[in-house]
Amino acid sequence: MTVHNLYIFDRNGNCLYYNEWNRKKQAGISKEEEFKLMYGMLFSIRSFVSKMSPLDMKEGFLSFQTSKYRLHYYETPSGLKFVMNTDLSVTNARDTLQHIYSNLYVEFIVKNPVCASTQTLESELFSSRLDAFIRALPYYSPRAA
Amino acid sequence: MSRQSNRATDSKKMNSELFTLTYGALVTQLCKDYENDEEVNKQLDKMGYNIGVRLIEDFLARSSIGRCQDFRETADVIAKVAFKMYLGITPSVTNWSPAGDEFSLILENNPLVDFVELPDNHSALIYSNLLCGVLRGALEMVQMAVDVKFAQDTLRGDSVTEIRMKFIKRIEENLPAGDDQHIYIASVGLNAS
Numbered sequence: 001m002t003v004h005n006l007y008i009f010d011r012n013g014n015c016l017y018y019n020e021w022n023r024k025k026q027a028g029i030s031k032e033e034e035f036k037l038m039y040g041m042l043f044s045i046r047s048f049v050s051k052m053s054p055l056d057m058k059e060g061f062l063s064f065q066t067s068k069y070r071l072h073y074y075e076t077p078s079g080l081k082f083v084m085n086t087d088l089s090v091t092n093a094r095d096t097l098q099h100i101y102s103n104l105y106v107e108f109i110v111k112n113p114v115c116a117s118t119q120t121l122e123s124e125l126f127s128s129r130l131d132a133f134i135r136a137l138p139y140y141s142p143r144a145a
Numbered sequence: 146m147s148r149q150s151n152r153a154t155d156s157k158k159m160n161s162e163l164f165t166l167t168y169g170a171l172v173t174q175l176c177k178d179y180e181n182d183e184e185v186n187k188q189l190d191k192m193g194y195n196i197g198v199r200l201i202e203d204f205l206a207r208s209s210i211g212r213c214q215d216f217r218e219t220a221d222v223i224a225k226v227a228f229k230m231y232l233g234i235t236p237s238v239t240n241w242s243p244a245g246d247e248f249s250l251i252l253e254n255n256p257l258v259d260f261v262e263l264p265d266n267h268s269a270l271i272y273s274n275l276l277c278g279v280l281r282g283a284l285e286m287v288q289m290a291v292d293v294k295f296a297q298d299t300l301r302g303d304s305v306t307e308i309r310m311k312f313i314k315r316i317e318e319n320l321p322a323g324d325d326q327h328i329y330i331a332s333v334g335l336n337a338s
Contacts, residue, residue: 011318043320058211059211079287106206110199
């Protein structure tokens with residue numbers, strides 16, 4: 001049980017925030033390229049999912065898994081994208097991502113008048129609260145995985 | 146726009162008179178700072194816009210409302226949820242255009258103008274124009290371009306306050322363009338192979 005990393009993208013594809021916790025292997029490309037690759041993948045998988053859907057749906061893409069990790073995705077109607085990679089034992093992280101949005105992002109970024117949410121977030125308060133929140137998650141455990 | 150920092154209890158309400166008077170002070174100051182009413186209207190709209198683009202996040206987080214399916218649903222959410230949440234009133238939604246892309250919000254009672262009388266030399270002032278900016282900014286953040294303006298105002302002798310909203314277009318989301326396009330495309334390729 002563990003959390004690997006977390007990305008927050010704005011609706012233009014800028015990575016506003018990135019942090020990692022128990023990530024043992026890097027992608028082997030620069031962080032900037034990694035963010036773009038991630039955003040591009042999300043963009044295409046989202047449009048793929050909605051095009052292929054046999055029924056109308058409100059929320060399309062929620063997560064995918066590989067043999068080693070699961071990627072959880074949450075998008076707000078305003079286009080913010082929260083992406084969290086965990087190991088396979090975490091089946092649903094929707095509430096977690098929603099909590100990050102409404103109790104951390106909105107409280108510490110949106111309501112902070114000096115925080116412009118169009119570039120990389122530089123709020124210490126937000127980073128430390130988020131880090132504390134992730135570390136306190138029931139499925140956060142640095143020794144496992 | 147009563148701000149509630151403690152969402153768990155949701156009991157912290159702002160005194161509405163203080164709010165009304167604060168807004169009054171703001172408009173008064175703008176009238177002093179700018180030469181004519183048109184300029185003040187423009188500033189109010191701009192300030193509202195900047196409030197709206199942030200307020201929408203608070204609204205979405207607090208109401209946990211998903212994306213609206215059509216403009217009618219949007220109108221209902223604005224009137225019944227948003228106005229209720231931030232101004233404590235529920236305007237009625239009427240006067241739909243035949244194409245369904247335009248409607249009016251009728252405010253029986255506008256809390257912003259509780260103690261207000263417009264002096265004669267400010268006949269062109271749209272006192273509550275901030276609201277138009279808020280609505281425009283907030284909807285822009287959920288991919289909707291709208292035109293918002295006051296059609297009637299009790300301050301100017303009309304019997305009700307009417308905000309007219311017109312849907313312009315959906316703002317489509319695109320991949321960021323530029324030299325890095327190939328990186329995004331690469332991921333599309335990875336995805337397909």
